Amino acid sequence: MTSPVIRLTLRGVLARKFRILLTVFAIVSGVAFVSGAFMLTDSVKTAINSLFQELRGDIALEVRTPIAFGDEARAKRDPVPDALASGIKAVAGVSSVELNITRESTIVKPDGKPLKTSGPAFGISWVGQNGLDGRTILAGREARGPNEVAIDKASAKRAGYVMGDTVTVVGPTGKGEFKLVGLTGTGKTSGGGGASVCAFDPVTADSFLGAKGLADSIYIGLEKGASRSTVQKDIAKVLTSKYEVIPGEQSAKETAGAINDIIDIFGKLLLGFAAISLFVSAFLIFNTFAIIISQRLRELALLRAIGASSLQIRLMILGEALIIGIVATGFGILGGVGVSKGITALFNATGAAFPSATITISTRTIIASLLVGIGVTVTAAMVPALRTSNIPPVAAMRPEMGFTAMQRGKRLVAGAATLLAGIALLCIGLFVQPGGAIGILGASGLGAILLFLGVASLSTSFAAPVSAVISRILPFPIWPMTRSVAGRLASRNAQRTPRRTATTASALMIGLALVSTVAVIAASVQKSFKDRLQGSVTADYYVTSDGFQGLPPAFAEKLAALPELGKVSPFRASTAQINGESKQIGAVNVDMGDIVNVKLTSGSFASLAKGQILVHRDPARDLSLTVGSSVTITWQNGTTSKLIVGGIYSDSSIAGNWLVSLNVLAQASTAPPVDFFIGAKIAPGINIDVARAAVDKVAEEFPSAQVQDQAEFQKSREDQLNQLLIIVYCLLVFAIGIAVLGIANTMALSVYERTREFGLLRAVGMSKRHLKRSVRWEAIIVSVFGATLGVTVGVPLGVAVSIALPKSFVNGIQIPITTIVFVLLASIVVGIIAAIGPARRAAKLDVLEAISAI
Amino acid sequence: MTSTTPTLVAAAAALNASKIYGKDDSEVRALDDVTVDFTEGQFTAIMGPSGSGKSTLMHCLAGLDTLSSGKVFVDGTDLSGLNDRELTVLRREQVGFIFQAYNLIPTLTALENITLPLDLGGVEVDQTWLNEVVSAVKLESRLTHRPSELSGGQQQRVAVARALASRPKIIFADEPTGNLDSRSGAEILSFMRHAVSDLGQTIVMVTHDPVAAAYADRVVFLADGKVVDEITSPTSEQVLDRMKKLGS
Structure with missing residues (x-):
């Protein structure tokens, strides 16, 4: 026989189906966002990890240059000389060696417009039928000689190219025309995960992609039966300490990790939103229960009169909350699948390439959803449930003798105290800022909650x-x-x-x-x-790139050569360490001083030409830098530069916090530089339309470039x-x-x-x-x-x-x-x-x- | 008149019971030094005009409400010494209730309502007794119905059955026929009479209906919070007569 409390609870829920449905809906949405956040991050991460794992293919080892500090995945590494390949090939156990050259290369469609991609547009070096890196020839053969190219099947189809066509490709050195001899795929798919791929033979790649005898890294395949760790040690022996040998999957993991970090940020945003919606829902539940209880006053009083203890009544109310919580969580998890799919679809529709993934529902997702859904419902119902102890049994006969509400005075004091505590916590969180991000968010978040509760109670x-x-x-x-x-x-x-x-x-x-x-x-x-x-x-013109890798320096050079333009300067950046902390260091030429106004407060822009550094006033204040003091910068490749501060400026909106000359930045990496944007001024006396036409003409050669006026x-x-x-x-x-x-x-x-x-x-x-x-x-x-x-x-x-x-x-x-x-x-x-x-x-x-x- | 010292062996008793609502000028003495006891195995009716304190007396006797001064006893236990938990147990085990209306939990069936006090206490239902009670109130065919599917008379019969089911020391009935037509009312009253005469139950009933009071063994009259009179083995004419005197 079931306990009467359980029976009363179940019947109570069934009798108020519609009312409860509304309440359930409020919780469902909150839980849906919690579970959706987890599902989205889990499934996208799984998909990304497996995509990168697949891209690794048969690469057993990889040779690259190490970095001194910072983010392995995003670091701009010094390149590796092609010449190292022969030495590595000679090591026992190595079956094949491939140069990894990956540069931005855009396919131009037959109508002359660049092929838009949702991922990067790559030009790569390719040897043999199937590459070590998991790429395969799906039709035709690999490119051989300076006039041939193989492109990925998906891009060929989208651009409308078929085998034998002449394909125009724009690479770092300019435009080239190639005969399409092969269609490539990655693993089992015909695309490159939203990227487009142009594959050249190694010699063509070196010249057309502007590699100049340097590769990004070297891929190594092993003979059957060779021990990877032995070969790894042997390769390390033939290399100087300037290079490192890593397992093939390591850099895949690093790249996937970097992408996962972005996905996590997204997940956290969703969780933050879930928190808001749950907080609002909690009020709704509290409200519903408070009203349901006052409506059922007679029923509850009757139960008390015929012998139900106040504990039994409380359990009954909390039981109803529990059922609502469980039902809502169930629907919420289903809703989470929808949220996760919807967001993926939404983002893919706007151009992002979330890899298609089956939704992963992990135990953690379910546990978190249950905790949140049931926790919030039961907690919100707690106060109304406790209040039932105040119901006098005699109210069964005299409903007018219902609750004795909290006295006005008492409520005012409690409300004001909560409100003040909330404001105090909020101020501490916002202005004292204890314990970093967690302290700030924790204190101000809790403060805001108390503030809301206080206002609600006072209201x-x-x-x-x-x-x-x-x-x-x-x-x-x-x-x-x-x-x-x-x-x-x-x-x-x-x-x-x-x-x-x-x-x-x-x-x-x-x-x-x-x-x-x-x-x-x-x-x-x-x-x-x-x-x-x-x-x-x-600046009169800004040129930015809508690609993934920025603009080739050739673009800025061509613009500078235009007689219609006056001052032209590119903006580049690199990661470096100052005082043990990672900073983004920007680089421009001296002309930028006339193109972008950084609002110098002391020193001169021209000091850049002397190899000095300009610093924004905030970091300058933090590190007590003034004009003439010196800063030591450690670049990611391990080299250091000791620079004199040549000026302090107050506007970081375009140039960032640290500025050096292009020459100084060249020490950061020997890899070919890319420009984030280019700023230009019209030459004096030139008509604005004439200048624009000249700029647009140059831009035609660089499909990823976007020219914008002020x-x-x-x-x-x-x-x-x-x-x-x-x-x-x-x-x-x-x-x-x-x-x-x-x-x-x-x-x-x-x-x-x-x-x-x-x-x-x-x-x-x-x-x-x-x-x-x-x-x-x-x-x-x-x-x-x-x-x-x-x-x-x-x-x-x-x-x-x-x-x-x-x-x-x-x-x-x-x-x-x-x-x-x-x-x-x-x-x-x-x-x-x-x-x-x-x-x-x-x-x-x-x-x-x-x-x-x- | 009753003896001035209530016998502690009585099923329920009040000793110098007073109940005062409000303060100072607005003070209302709902009960004013009431001493009365209710013998086991008897059917007692409490009568009086509106505001005489009859309902308050019953609520206090049943442990639903507390006195301002004085004492009430159920089966010899002084209720003023009990805390909420003990009062709950007392209501569940020693006391049965029949209210004027809203007697039943709308979400439970008739049978579930009848056994509810037992279930709440986790007490095994005595099936033989339950059958006897159910057949006494002629509810055999309605047990699986919800209150909304029962007539007013049937609902009150369920309430009577619920009060009897746990074999309480005493049953308090508050105008049990107040909402019923005379035929259904007469039915309920005969069930209650039967419960006292044949099953040995003790019942205290508050009513203002002389016909209902005539079913009782004894009628206690209240006016202005005081016990003013009583009759044993009443007839409705006697009761009506007394009521008229009180009203004048």
Whole structure:
């Protein structure tokens, strides 16, 4: 025989299926984002790892130059001389040696336009039928001689090339025409994971790809039966210490690891969003349970009267929460599959190449989802469940003797204390910034939660007067709702139960507080970004690359040779260590001083020509550098440069924090350099259209180049920022969706609670339409109340966060008035939407039945 | 009149019981120094006009509400000394309830409602006794129905069965026929009469209906929080007569 508590719990859930379904939905979305985040990262990582593993193919060992520090995967290594290959080939056990030359090479379609790819566009060196690196010839044969090329089957198909066609390829040294002799694939697939591949024989690769006798690394295949570790030791012996021999899978792992890091960031973003949506859901659940319990007051009191202990009642309520949690988690995990697939599809649609992967649902995903889904539900139901101990058994006969609510004074103190603690923690997190990123996020996150809880609790005290004010000024000052009976009833109802009004509004309050916080931060970031760009974008043209590897230096040289242009300078960068910390060091030629305004505060730009370094004022302050002091830079290849500070500047928006000359940067690596962007000025007296035409003509030879004038450049940078902000807004809108659900749910419950009252109103002559209107008005009052609170909390929060952000990121606060007014107006719509269901339900009540309801 | 010292062997008793609501000017004495006891195996009706304190007396006797001063006993146990947990056990094991309405848990079937106090206490149901109770209230064919599928009279019969099922020391009934038509009411009252006469149950019933009171062995009259009168083996005419006097 089942325990009566379990039976009561199950029956209780079944009796309130619809109500509970709404609650479940709120949790489902939160859990879906948690599990989706894990599934997405797990499956994409698995796919990426196996893709890179496949690309490794039969490479047993690889020879490359080591780096002194930093990120193995992204490091720009010194190249390896081709000449080393013969020595390695002679080592016993080595079956084959291949040069790894990988450079940017774009396939030009028959119509003259470059073939767009979602991954990198590679030109590589290829020996024999099948390469060590897992690439295979699917049709035809490998390229032999200076006039032949093999390209990957997927790209050939997309570009519309067939065997025997003449293919135009643009590589680092310029344009070339080759006869298509073979189609390649990778492992079992016909593509290169979103990349395009042009394969040349090693000699052609060396010249066309501009390798100049140097390879990125050397791949080594082993004879059958040879011991890898023995061969590895033997190869190390024939090489100097300038080179390292690593197992073939190592660099694959490093590259995959670097990509996985990006995926992880994405996963964390999703988890952060899940946290917000769960926090809002928790309020909704709390709310639903609080109302369900007061509705069931008589039933619970009856149970107490006939001998149920208060523990049994509490267990019953928590049991219901548990069931909701379990059901929601189940749906949430299913939803997670959808989230994960949806995001992959969304990103692939916008051009990213997430490898197609089967969704991986690991035990960790399920455990995390269960913990989150059940944990949040049960925790949120805890307080209402504990409150049932206050139900006196005598309420079974005298329902008016229900709860003794927390005293106003007590609640004010508790609410104010929570609020103050929250503000204090938030300030500590934002401004004292203890314990790095975790400290900042932890303290300010917890602070924000306490802040919201405090406001929610305090709002009960002023829900009534504020509702009164709202109903007096809405919809417009001319015709306040209190003039109509429906409006007056709605207003009185909102004021009569301030506790319910406040809790209902709290979910929306949090959602909108977050939106307005983000809106303020976004507006401030946007404004600062725009201001800075306006000040520093002084070049007439910016050339950037939409490829993966930047622009070949030849481009800048060709631009500099144009008589239509005046000053031209490329911008390059390399990783280096200063004082033991990794920094990005930029390099330009002296002309850049006239192209981009970095706002020098001391020293001169010309000092770059003397091999000196320019430093942004923030790091200069941190390291107490002034003009004339010296800095030691350790490059990734291990060489060091001791540089004199030639100037301090204050604008890092384009040039970054450290600037040296191109010559100085050449010490960082002997690998061929690539330019991140090129800045150029029009020569004096030249017409703007003439100059543009000349630049565009050069750009035709470099398919990945994008030429932008000042306005276009500025717009494209702003667009990048806006895109990011739109994603953030979308996610927050979802949180508001949950809040709408909360209001709808509470309104439905309160309609149910007032069945008798509505019956009475109908009996004395209120029309269905009026009744509906009354319910709708009440929902509007509640949502406007929530929105007002949310904006009141969110705007100062956004200002505080904006102040706490580094100056280089935000300087100057911008409050987006339009957005905030829009949010307030939108809350009216939220109220109307939330009231649709409940109003219909109230109007459908049968008058007689409603009156006789107990 | 009853003896002024209640016999501790009584099924339930109140000793100098007072219950005061509100403070100072708004003070209301719902019970004013009430001393009364309820003999085992007897069917007692408590009567009185509205506001006489009859419901309050019952709630306090049953451990649902607490006194301002004085003592109440159930089966010799002083309820003022019990904490919430002990009171819960007392209500579950020693006391049965029949309310005017909303007696049943809407999500449970009739049978589940009947055995609920036993189930809550984890007590094995005595099947023979249960069958006897169920057949006494003629509910055999309705056991699997939910309260919403039962008539008002049937619902009250379920409530009577639930009160009897745990064989409590005493059953408190609060206007059990208040919401019923006279035929169903008469049925419920005969079941209660039968429970006392044939099954040896003790019942205390609050009512304002002289006809209902006539089913009892004894009627105690309350007015303004005090016991003012009592009749043994009443007839409805006698009761009505007394009520009229109290009202004047």
